Amino acid sequence: MPALPIIAISIGDPNGVGVEIILKTFQDKTMFEHCIPVVYANIDFVQKQQLLYSTQIPLSLVEGMPKQGVLNIAAIWKDTPELDFGKQTTMAGVTAFESLQAAAFAVQKKQADALVTAPINKASITSLDFPFAGHTHYLGALWGGDALMLLAHNTLRVALLTDHIPLHKVTAAITIDLIKRKAERLSKTLQQDFGCQIPRMALLGLNPHASDQGVIGNQDDTILKPAVAELKNQGILLTGPFAADSFFGQKRYINFDAVLSCYHDQGLVGFKTLAFGQGVNVTTGLPFVRTSPDHGTAFDIAGKGVANHDSFAAAVQMACTIYSNRQKTD
Known part of the structure:
Protein backbone atom coordinates (compact mmCIF):
# COMPACT_ATOMS: atom_id res chain seq x y z
CA MET A 1 0.00 0.00 0.00
CA PRO A 2 1.50 3.40 -0.96
CA ALA A 3 2.31 5.88 1.80
CA LEU A 4 -0.38 8.44 2.57
CA PRO A 5 0.32 11.93 1.22
CA ILE A 6 1.23 14.61 3.74
CA ILE A 7 -1.08 17.60 3.25
CA ALA A 8 0.12 21.02 4.45
CA ILE A 9 -2.83 23.16 5.54
CA SER A 10 -2.82 26.94 6.05
CA ILE A 11 -5.50 28.35 8.35
CA GLY A 12 -6.51 31.36 6.26
CA ASP A 13 -7.74 34.48 8.03
CA PRO A 14 -8.04 33.61 11.75
CA ASN A 15 -11.10 35.85 12.04
CA GLY A 16 -12.92 33.82 9.40
CA VAL A 17 -14.17 30.24 9.19
CA GLY A 18 -10.84 28.62 8.29
CA VAL A 19 -10.10 26.68 11.45
CA GLU A 20 -13.77 25.75 11.85
CA ILE A 21 -13.94 24.06 8.43
CA ILE A 22 -10.59 22.36 9.02
CA LEU A 23 -11.80 20.88 12.31
CA LYS A 24 -15.17 19.84 10.90
CA THR A 25 -13.44 18.14 7.97
CA PHE A 26 -11.24 15.99 10.19
CA GLN A 27 -14.04 15.27 12.64
CA ASP A 28 -14.80 12.65 9.98
CA LYS A 29 -12.23 10.01 10.90
CA THR A 30 -12.30 8.48 7.42
CA MET A 31 -10.38 11.54 6.19
CA PHE A 32 -7.33 10.16 7.96
CA GLU A 33 -7.47 7.16 5.65
CA HIS A 34 -6.61 9.44 2.72
CA CYS A 35 -3.86 11.68 4.08
CA ILE A 36 -1.68 12.87 6.93
CA PRO A 37 -2.74 16.48 7.61
CA VAL A 38 -0.42 19.13 9.06
CA VAL A 39 -1.92 22.47 10.11
CA TYR A 40 0.45 25.44 10.34
CA ALA A 41 -0.62 27.37 13.45
CA ASN A 42 0.01 26.50 17.09
CA ILE A 43 -1.64 23.88 19.25
CA ASP A 44 -3.19 26.28 21.77
CA PHE A 45 -4.86 28.22 18.96
CA VAL A 46 -6.42 25.06 17.53
CA GLN A 47 -7.39 23.66 20.94
CA LYS A 48 -9.33 26.81 21.80
CA GLN A 49 -11.39 26.43 18.66
CA GLN A 50 -11.90 22.72 19.33
CA LEU A 51 -13.65 23.79 22.53
CA LEU A 52 -15.62 26.49 20.73
CA TYR A 53 -16.92 24.12 18.04
CA SER A 54 -17.19 21.01 20.26
CA THR A 55 -15.05 18.88 17.96
CA GLN A 56 -13.06 15.99 19.34
CA ILE A 57 -10.07 15.40 17.10
CA PRO A 58 -6.76 14.03 18.38
CA LEU A 59 -4.09 16.71 18.01
CA SER A 60 -0.35 16.15 17.87
CA LEU A 61 2.46 18.70 17.93
CA VAL A 62 4.85 17.93 15.08
CA GLU A 63 8.25 16.81 16.34
CA GLY A 64 10.00 15.17 13.43
CA MET A 65 7.70 13.25 11.09
CA PRO A 66 3.94 13.93 11.36
CA LYS A 67 1.77 11.11 12.65
CA GLN A 68 -0.99 9.19 10.93
CA GLY A 69 -4.55 9.29 12.32
CA VAL A 70 -4.25 12.66 14.07
CA LEU A 71 -4.44 16.34 13.18
CA ASN A 72 -0.79 17.35 13.28
CA ILE A 73 0.02 20.91 14.33
CA ALA A 74 3.25 22.53 13.16
CA ALA A 75 3.94 25.37 15.62
CA ILE A 76 4.78 28.62 13.85
CA TRP A 77 3.96 31.17 16.59
CA LYS A 78 5.14 31.44 20.18
CA ASP A 79 2.18 33.62 21.15
CA THR A 80 -1.36 32.56 20.31
CA PRO A 81 -3.12 35.11 18.04
CA GLU A 82 -6.16 36.84 19.45
CA LEU A 83 -9.45 36.07 17.73
CA ASP A 84 -11.81 38.83 16.63
CA PHE A 85 -14.32 36.93 14.52
CA GLY A 86 -15.77 38.73 11.54
CA LYS A 87 -13.31 41.62 11.68
CA GLN A 88 -10.79 42.69 9.06
CA THR A 89 -7.56 43.47 10.92
CA THR A 90 -3.92 43.94 10.03
CA MET A 91 -2.85 41.38 12.64
CA ALA A 92 -5.17 38.78 11.14
CA GLY A 93 -3.54 39.41 7.77
CA VAL A 94 -0.07 38.91 9.25
CA THR A 95 -1.21 35.68 10.93
CA ALA A 96 -2.77 34.37 7.71
CA PHE A 97 0.39 35.13 5.72
CA GLU A 98 2.66 33.43 8.27
CA SER A 99 0.56 30.27 8.11
CA LEU A 100 0.43 30.31 4.31
CA GLN A 101 4.13 30.98 3.95
CA ALA A 102 5.09 28.18 6.35
CA ALA A 103 2.79 25.67 4.65
CA ALA A 104 3.94 26.65 1.14
CA PHE A 105 7.61 26.43 2.16
CA ALA A 106 6.97 22.97 3.63
CA VAL A 107 5.70 21.75 0.27
CA GLN A 108 8.55 23.44 -1.56
CA LYS A 109 11.07 21.72 0.75
CA LYS A 110 9.37 18.33 0.18
CA GLN A 111 8.29 18.15 3.83
CA ALA A 112 4.71 17.86 2.55
CA ASP A 113 3.22 16.58 -0.69
CA ALA A 114 0.42 19.07 -1.37
CA LEU A 115 -1.00 22.34 -0.07
CA VAL A 116 -4.62 23.05 0.93
CA THR A 117 -5.39 26.64 1.86
CA ALA A 118 -8.27 27.98 3.94
CA PRO A 119 -9.69 31.34 2.78
CA ILE A 120 -7.81 34.61 3.26
CA ASN A 121 -9.15 38.16 3.32
CA LYS A 122 -7.32 39.96 0.51
CA ALA A 123 -7.62 43.39 2.12
CA SER A 124 -6.19 42.14 5.44
CA ILE A 125 -3.28 40.17 3.99
CA THR A 126 -2.10 42.64 1.32
CA SER A 127 1.22 44.17 2.40
CA LEU A 128 4.81 44.70 1.26
CA ASP A 129 5.36 41.00 2.01
CA PHE A 130 2.20 39.98 0.13
CA PRO A 131 1.64 42.34 -2.84
CA PHE A 132 -0.59 39.82 -4.59
CA ALA A 133 -4.27 39.58 -5.55
CA GLY A 134 -4.62 36.19 -3.86
CA HIS A 135 -3.16 32.73 -3.32
CA THR A 136 -2.85 31.95 -7.03
CA HIS A 137 -0.48 34.81 -7.87
CA TYR A 138 1.53 34.38 -4.66
CA LEU A 139 2.16 30.70 -5.29
CA GLY A 140 2.99 31.36 -8.94
CA ALA A 141 5.68 33.81 -7.82
CA LEU A 142 6.97 31.57 -5.01
CA TRP A 143 6.96 28.20 -6.76
CA GLY A 144 7.42 29.30 -10.36
CA GLY A 145 5.29 28.18 -13.29
CA ASP A 146 2.35 29.55 -15.23
CA ALA A 147 -0.51 29.46 -12.72
CA LEU A 148 -4.03 28.79 -13.98
CA MET A 149 -7.12 29.06 -11.76
CA GLN A 278 -19.16 21.66 -3.24
CA GLY A 279 -16.52 22.93 -5.65
CA VAL A 280 -12.76 23.07 -5.33
CA ASN A 281 -10.33 25.75 -6.48
CA VAL A 282 -7.28 24.08 -8.05
CA THR A 283 -4.17 26.08 -8.92
CA THR A 284 -2.69 24.32 -11.93
CA GLY A 285 0.52 24.98 -13.83
CA LEU A 286 2.68 24.86 -10.69
CA PRO A 287 5.25 22.21 -9.73
CA PHE A 288 3.21 21.28 -6.63
CA VAL A 289 -0.45 20.56 -5.88
CA ARG A 290 -2.58 23.30 -4.33
CA THR A 291 -6.33 23.29 -3.70
CA SER A 292 -8.78 25.35 -1.65
CA PRO A 293 -12.53 25.61 -1.02
CA ASP A 294 -14.70 27.58 -3.44
CA HIS A 295 -15.71 30.24 -0.88
CA GLY A 296 -14.20 33.06 1.14
CA THR A 297 -13.68 33.88 4.81
CA ALA A 298 -17.44 34.13 5.53
CA PHE A 299 -16.94 36.85 8.15
CA ASP A 300 -20.72 37.12 8.57
CA ILE A 301 -20.93 33.65 10.16
CA ALA A 302 -17.41 33.31 11.60
CA GLY A 303 -17.29 31.96 15.15
CA LYS A 304 -20.94 30.84 15.11
CA GLY A 305 -20.26 27.17 14.36
CA VAL A 306 -22.54 27.06 11.32
CA ALA A 307 -20.00 27.04 8.46
CA ASN A 308 -20.39 24.29 5.86
CA HIS A 309 -17.14 22.35 5.48
CA ASP A 310 -18.07 20.29 2.40
CA SER A 311 -15.98 22.34 -0.02
CA PHE A 312 -12.91 22.22 2.22
CA ALA A 313 -13.26 18.46 2.66
CA ALA A 314 -13.55 18.13 -1.12
CA ALA A 315 -10.40 20.26 -1.49
CA VAL A 316 -8.44 17.89 0.76
CA GLN A 317 -9.71 14.85 -1.11
CA MET A 318 -8.96 16.39 -4.50
CA ALA A 319 -5.44 17.33 -3.41
CA CYS A 320 -4.85 13.69 -2.48
CA THR A 321 -6.27 12.46 -5.79
CA ILE A 322 -4.27 14.89 -7.93
CA TYR A 323 -1.07 14.10 -6.04
CA SER A 324 -1.68 10.39 -6.59
CA ASN A 325 -2.41 10.91 -10.29
CA ARG A 326 0.80 12.88 -10.74
CA GLN A 327 2.80 10.15 -9.03
CA LYS A 328 1.48 7.68 -11.61
CA THR A 329 2.47 9.87 -14.56
CA ASP A 330 5.86 11.11 -13.32
Whole structure:
Protein backbone atom coordinates (compact mmCIF):
# COMPACT_ATOMS: atom_id res chain seq x y z
CA MET A 1 0.00 0.00 0.00
CA PRO A 2 1.50 3.40 -0.96
CA ALA A 3 2.31 5.88 1.80
CA LEU A 4 -0.38 8.44 2.57
CA PRO A 5 0.32 11.93 1.22
CA ILE A 6 1.23 14.61 3.74
CA ILE A 7 -1.08 17.60 3.25
CA ALA A 8 0.12 21.02 4.45
CA ILE A 9 -2.83 23.16 5.54
CA SER A 10 -2.82 26.94 6.05
CA ILE A 11 -5.50 28.35 8.35
CA GLY A 12 -6.51 31.36 6.26
CA ASP A 13 -7.74 34.48 8.03
CA PRO A 14 -8.04 33.61 11.75
CA ASN A 15 -11.10 35.85 12.04
CA GLY A 16 -12.92 33.82 9.40
CA VAL A 17 -14.17 30.24 9.19
CA GLY A 18 -10.84 28.62 8.29
CA VAL A 19 -10.10 26.68 11.45
CA GLU A 20 -13.77 25.75 11.85
CA ILE A 21 -13.94 24.06 8.43
CA ILE A 22 -10.59 22.36 9.02
CA LEU A 23 -11.80 20.88 12.31
CA LYS A 24 -15.17 19.84 10.90
CA THR A 25 -13.44 18.14 7.97
CA PHE A 26 -11.24 15.99 10.19
CA GLN A 27 -14.04 15.27 12.64
CA ASP A 28 -14.80 12.65 9.98
CA LYS A 29 -12.23 10.01 10.90
CA THR A 30 -12.30 8.48 7.42
CA MET A 31 -10.38 11.54 6.19
CA PHE A 32 -7.33 10.16 7.96
CA GLU A 33 -7.47 7.16 5.65
CA HIS A 34 -6.61 9.44 2.72
CA CYS A 35 -3.86 11.68 4.08
CA ILE A 36 -1.68 12.87 6.93
CA PRO A 37 -2.74 16.48 7.61
CA VAL A 38 -0.42 19.13 9.06
CA VAL A 39 -1.92 22.47 10.11
CA TYR A 40 0.45 25.44 10.34
CA ALA A 41 -0.62 27.37 13.45
CA ASN A 42 0.01 26.50 17.09
CA ILE A 43 -1.64 23.88 19.25
CA ASP A 44 -3.19 26.28 21.77
CA PHE A 45 -4.86 28.22 18.96
CA VAL A 46 -6.42 25.06 17.53
CA GLN A 47 -7.39 23.66 20.94
CA LYS A 48 -9.33 26.81 21.80
CA GLN A 49 -11.39 26.43 18.66
CA GLN A 50 -11.90 22.72 19.33
CA LEU A 51 -13.65 23.79 22.53
CA LEU A 52 -15.62 26.49 20.73
CA TYR A 53 -16.92 24.12 18.04
CA SER A 54 -17.19 21.01 20.26
CA THR A 55 -15.05 18.88 17.96
CA GLN A 56 -13.06 15.99 19.34
CA ILE A 57 -10.07 15.40 17.10
CA PRO A 58 -6.76 14.03 18.38
CA LEU A 59 -4.09 16.71 18.01
CA SER A 60 -0.35 16.15 17.87
CA LEU A 61 2.46 18.70 17.93
CA VAL A 62 4.85 17.93 15.08
CA GLU A 63 8.25 16.81 16.34
CA GLY A 64 10.00 15.17 13.43
CA MET A 65 7.70 13.25 11.09
CA PRO A 66 3.94 13.93 11.36
CA LYS A 67 1.77 11.11 12.65
CA GLN A 68 -0.99 9.19 10.93
CA GLY A 69 -4.55 9.29 12.32
CA VAL A 70 -4.25 12.66 14.07
CA LEU A 71 -4.44 16.34 13.18
CA ASN A 72 -0.79 17.35 13.28
CA ILE A 73 0.02 20.91 14.33
CA ALA A 74 3.25 22.53 13.16
CA ALA A 75 3.94 25.37 15.62
CA ILE A 76 4.78 28.62 13.85
CA TRP A 77 3.96 31.17 16.59
CA LYS A 78 5.14 31.44 20.18
CA ASP A 79 2.18 33.62 21.15
CA THR A 80 -1.36 32.56 20.31
CA PRO A 81 -3.12 35.11 18.04
CA GLU A 82 -6.16 36.84 19.45
CA LEU A 83 -9.45 36.07 17.73
CA ASP A 84 -11.81 38.83 16.63
CA PHE A 85 -14.32 36.93 14.52
CA GLY A 86 -15.77 38.73 11.54
CA LYS A 87 -13.31 41.62 11.68
CA GLN A 88 -10.79 42.69 9.06
CA THR A 89 -7.56 43.47 10.92
CA THR A 90 -3.92 43.94 10.03
CA MET A 91 -2.85 41.38 12.64
CA ALA A 92 -5.17 38.78 11.14
CA GLY A 93 -3.54 39.41 7.77
CA VAL A 94 -0.07 38.91 9.25
CA THR A 95 -1.21 35.68 10.93
CA ALA A 96 -2.77 34.37 7.71
CA PHE A 97 0.39 35.13 5.72
CA GLU A 98 2.66 33.43 8.27
CA SER A 99 0.56 30.27 8.11
CA LEU A 100 0.43 30.31 4.31
CA GLN A 101 4.13 30.98 3.95
CA ALA A 102 5.09 28.18 6.35
CA ALA A 103 2.79 25.67 4.65
CA ALA A 104 3.94 26.65 1.14
CA PHE A 105 7.61 26.43 2.16
CA ALA A 106 6.97 22.97 3.63
CA VAL A 107 5.70 21.75 0.27
CA GLN A 108 8.55 23.44 -1.56
CA LYS A 109 11.07 21.72 0.75
CA LYS A 110 9.37 18.33 0.18
CA GLN A 111 8.29 18.15 3.83
CA ALA A 112 4.71 17.86 2.55
CA ASP A 113 3.22 16.58 -0.69
CA ALA A 114 0.42 19.07 -1.37
CA LEU A 115 -1.00 22.34 -0.07
CA VAL A 116 -4.62 23.05 0.93
CA THR A 117 -5.39 26.64 1.86
CA ALA A 118 -8.27 27.98 3.94
CA PRO A 119 -9.69 31.34 2.78
CA ILE A 120 -7.81 34.61 3.26
CA ASN A 121 -9.15 38.16 3.32
CA LYS A 122 -7.32 39.96 0.51
CA ALA A 123 -7.62 43.39 2.12
CA SER A 124 -6.19 42.14 5.44
CA ILE A 125 -3.28 40.17 3.99
CA THR A 126 -2.10 42.64 1.32
CA SER A 127 1.22 44.17 2.40
CA LEU A 128 4.81 44.70 1.26
CA ASP A 129 5.36 41.00 2.01
CA PHE A 130 2.20 39.98 0.13
CA PRO A 131 1.64 42.34 -2.84
CA PHE A 132 -0.59 39.82 -4.59
CA ALA A 133 -4.27 39.58 -5.55
CA GLY A 134 -4.62 36.19 -3.86
CA HIS A 135 -3.16 32.73 -3.32
CA THR A 136 -2.85 31.95 -7.03
CA HIS A 137 -0.48 34.81 -7.87
CA TYR A 138 1.53 34.38 -4.66
CA LEU A 139 2.16 30.70 -5.29
CA GLY A 140 2.99 31.36 -8.94
CA ALA A 141 5.68 33.81 -7.82
CA LEU A 142 6.97 31.57 -5.01
CA TRP A 143 6.96 28.20 -6.76
CA GLY A 144 7.42 29.30 -10.36
CA GLY A 145 5.29 28.18 -13.29
CA ASP A 146 2.35 29.55 -15.23
CA ALA A 147 -0.51 29.46 -12.72
CA LEU A 148 -4.03 28.79 -13.98
CA MET A 149 -7.12 29.06 -11.76
CA LEU A 150 -9.51 26.13 -12.18
CA LEU A 151 -12.76 25.44 -10.30
CA ALA A 152 -13.85 21.80 -10.28
CA HIS A 153 -16.78 19.71 -9.08
CA ASN A 154 -17.21 16.20 -10.46
CA THR A 155 -17.03 16.64 -14.26
CA LEU A 156 -17.81 20.39 -14.21
CA ARG A 157 -14.53 22.30 -14.56
CA VAL A 158 -14.14 26.01 -15.28
CA ALA A 159 -10.75 27.66 -15.86
CA LEU A 160 -10.04 31.38 -16.19
CA LEU A 161 -8.04 33.16 -18.89
CA THR A 162 -7.85 36.18 -16.59
CA ASP A 163 -8.64 35.97 -12.88
CA HIS A 164 -8.25 38.72 -10.27
CA ILE A 165 -7.98 41.80 -12.47
CA PRO A 166 -10.46 44.68 -12.89
CA LEU A 167 -13.00 44.19 -15.65
CA HIS A 168 -11.82 47.26 -17.59
CA LYS A 169 -8.40 45.59 -18.06
CA VAL A 170 -9.72 42.27 -19.36
CA THR A 171 -9.98 43.08 -23.07
CA ALA A 172 -6.39 44.31 -23.32
CA ALA A 173 -5.14 41.27 -21.41
CA ILE A 174 -6.66 38.70 -23.77
CA THR A 175 -4.34 37.87 -26.65
CA ILE A 176 -3.88 34.95 -29.00
CA ASP A 177 -0.73 34.02 -27.08
CA LEU A 178 -2.55 34.06 -23.72
CA ILE A 179 -5.37 31.85 -25.01
CA LYS A 180 -2.92 29.37 -26.50
CA ARG A 181 -0.79 29.26 -23.36
CA LYS A 182 -3.71 28.80 -20.99
CA ALA A 183 -5.43 26.23 -23.23
CA GLU A 184 -2.22 24.22 -23.49
CA ARG A 185 -1.88 24.34 -19.70
CA LEU A 186 -5.50 23.34 -19.19
CA SER A 187 -5.21 20.45 -21.63
CA LYS A 188 -2.14 19.12 -19.84
CA THR A 189 -3.87 19.50 -16.46
CA LEU A 190 -6.90 17.55 -17.64
CA GLN A 191 -4.65 14.73 -18.81
CA GLN A 192 -2.27 14.66 -15.85
CA ASP A 193 -4.52 15.52 -12.92
CA PHE A 194 -7.98 14.38 -14.03
CA GLY A 195 -7.29 11.42 -16.32
CA CYS A 196 -8.84 12.89 -19.49
CA GLN A 197 -6.92 11.17 -22.27
CA ILE A 198 -8.02 13.49 -25.10
CA PRO A 199 -9.33 16.65 -23.38
CA ARG A 200 -12.25 18.51 -24.96
CA MET A 201 -12.47 22.16 -23.98
CA ALA A 202 -14.95 24.97 -24.65
CA LEU A 203 -13.99 28.64 -24.93
CA LEU A 204 -16.55 31.26 -23.86
CA GLY A 205 -16.84 34.40 -25.98
CA LEU A 206 -15.53 37.72 -24.71
CA ASN A 207 -18.32 40.00 -25.96
CA PRO A 208 -22.10 39.50 -25.72
CA HIS A 209 -23.22 36.83 -28.19
CA ALA A 210 -19.53 36.16 -28.98
CA SER A 211 -19.45 39.53 -30.85
CA ASP A 212 -22.44 38.58 -33.08
CA GLN A 213 -20.35 38.52 -36.27
CA GLY A 214 -18.68 41.83 -35.48
CA VAL A 215 -21.81 43.75 -34.52
CA ILE A 216 -20.80 43.85 -30.82
CA GLY A 217 -17.03 44.24 -30.93
CA ASN A 218 -14.60 42.17 -32.95
CA GLN A 219 -12.30 40.45 -30.45
CA ASP A 220 -14.06 37.10 -30.74
CA ASP A 221 -13.37 37.12 -34.50
CA THR A 222 -9.89 38.66 -34.48
CA ILE A 223 -8.41 37.06 -31.34
CA LEU A 224 -10.43 34.12 -30.01
CA LYS A 225 -11.21 32.36 -33.30
CA PRO A 226 -7.63 32.55 -34.65
CA ALA A 227 -6.33 31.17 -31.34
CA VAL A 228 -8.79 28.26 -31.56
CA ALA A 229 -7.65 27.56 -35.14
CA GLU A 230 -3.96 27.58 -34.20
CA LEU A 231 -4.59 25.23 -31.29
CA LYS A 232 -6.52 22.88 -33.56
CA ASN A 233 -3.44 22.67 -35.79
CA GLN A 234 -1.47 21.63 -32.70
CA GLY A 235 -3.97 18.87 -31.94
CA ILE A 236 -5.53 20.65 -28.95
CA LEU A 237 -9.32 20.40 -28.92
CA LEU A 238 -10.59 23.85 -27.95
CA THR A 239 -14.01 24.70 -29.42
CA GLY A 240 -15.69 28.11 -29.56
CA PRO A 241 -16.11 30.89 -28.84
CA PHE A 242 -19.57 30.19 -27.42
CA ALA A 243 -22.03 32.87 -26.31
CA ALA A 244 -21.54 32.86 -22.56
CA ASP A 245 -25.03 33.96 -21.49
CA SER A 246 -26.73 30.68 -22.43
CA PHE A 247 -23.83 28.23 -22.19
CA PHE A 248 -24.46 27.04 -18.62
CA GLY A 249 -28.25 27.36 -18.78
CA GLN A 250 -28.35 25.07 -21.81
CA LYS A 251 -25.96 22.65 -20.04
CA ARG A 252 -23.55 22.73 -22.95
CA TYR A 253 -20.72 22.18 -20.47
CA ILE A 254 -21.65 18.48 -20.20
CA ASN A 255 -20.16 17.97 -23.67
CA PHE A 256 -16.71 19.13 -22.54
CA ASP A 257 -14.06 18.18 -20.00
CA ALA A 258 -13.53 21.84 -19.10
CA VAL A 259 -14.65 25.36 -19.94
CA LEU A 260 -12.20 28.22 -20.49
CA SER A 261 -13.72 31.54 -19.43
CA CYS A 262 -12.44 34.96 -20.49
CA TYR A 263 -12.82 36.57 -17.07
CA HIS A 264 -13.58 35.78 -13.44
CA ASP A 265 -17.31 36.39 -13.07
CA GLN A 266 -18.19 35.12 -16.55
CA GLY A 267 -17.12 31.60 -15.61
CA LEU A 268 -17.65 31.55 -11.87
CA VAL A 269 -21.24 32.80 -11.85
CA GLY A 270 -22.14 29.70 -13.85
CA PHE A 271 -19.93 27.41 -11.79
CA LYS A 272 -21.11 28.62 -8.40
CA THR A 273 -24.76 28.59 -9.45
CA LEU A 274 -24.37 24.89 -10.21
CA ALA A 275 -21.87 23.78 -7.56
CA PHE A 276 -21.38 26.38 -4.82
CA GLY A 277 -20.29 24.86 -1.53
CA GLN A 278 -19.16 21.66 -3.24
CA GLY A 279 -16.52 22.93 -5.65
CA VAL A 280 -12.76 23.07 -5.33
CA ASN A 281 -10.33 25.75 -6.48
CA VAL A 282 -7.28 24.08 -8.05
CA THR A 283 -4.17 26.08 -8.92
CA THR A 284 -2.69 24.32 -11.93
CA GLY A 285 0.52 24.98 -13.83
CA LEU A 286 2.68 24.86 -10.69
CA PRO A 287 5.25 22.21 -9.73
CA PHE A 288 3.21 21.28 -6.63
CA VAL A 289 -0.45 20.56 -5.88
CA ARG A 290 -2.58 23.30 -4.33
CA THR A 291 -6.33 23.29 -3.70
CA SER A 292 -8.78 25.35 -1.65
CA PRO A 293 -12.53 25.61 -1.02
CA ASP A 294 -14.70 27.58 -3.44
CA HIS A 295 -15.71 30.24 -0.88
CA GLY A 296 -14.20 33.06 1.14
CA THR A 297 -13.68 33.88 4.81
CA ALA A 298 -17.44 34.13 5.53
CA PHE A 299 -16.94 36.85 8.15
CA ASP A 300 -20.72 37.12 8.57
CA ILE A 301 -20.93 33.65 10.16
CA ALA A 302 -17.41 33.31 11.60
CA GLY A 303 -17.29 31.96 15.15
CA LYS A 304 -20.94 30.84 15.11
CA GLY A 305 -20.26 27.17 14.36
CA VAL A 306 -22.54 27.06 11.32
CA ALA A 307 -20.00 27.04 8.46
CA ASN A 308 -20.39 24.29 5.86
CA HIS A 309 -17.14 22.35 5.48
CA ASP A 310 -18.07 20.29 2.40
CA SER A 311 -15.98 22.34 -0.02
CA PHE A 312 -12.91 22.22 2.22
CA ALA A 313 -13.26 18.46 2.66
CA ALA A 314 -13.55 18.13 -1.12
CA ALA A 315 -10.40 20.26 -1.49
CA VAL A 316 -8.44 17.89 0.76
CA GLN A 317 -9.71 14.85 -1.11
CA MET A 318 -8.96 16.39 -4.50
CA ALA A 319 -5.44 17.33 -3.41
CA CYS A 320 -4.85 13.69 -2.48
CA THR A 321 -6.27 12.46 -5.79
CA ILE A 322 -4.27 14.89 -7.93
CA TYR A 323 -1.07 14.10 -6.04
CA SER A 324 -1.68 10.39 -6.59
CA ASN A 325 -2.41 10.91 -10.29
CA ARG A 326 0.80 12.88 -10.74
CA GLN A 327 2.80 10.15 -9.03
CA LYS A 328 1.48 7.68 -11.61
CA THR A 329 2.47 9.87 -14.56
CA ASP A 330 5.86 11.11 -13.32
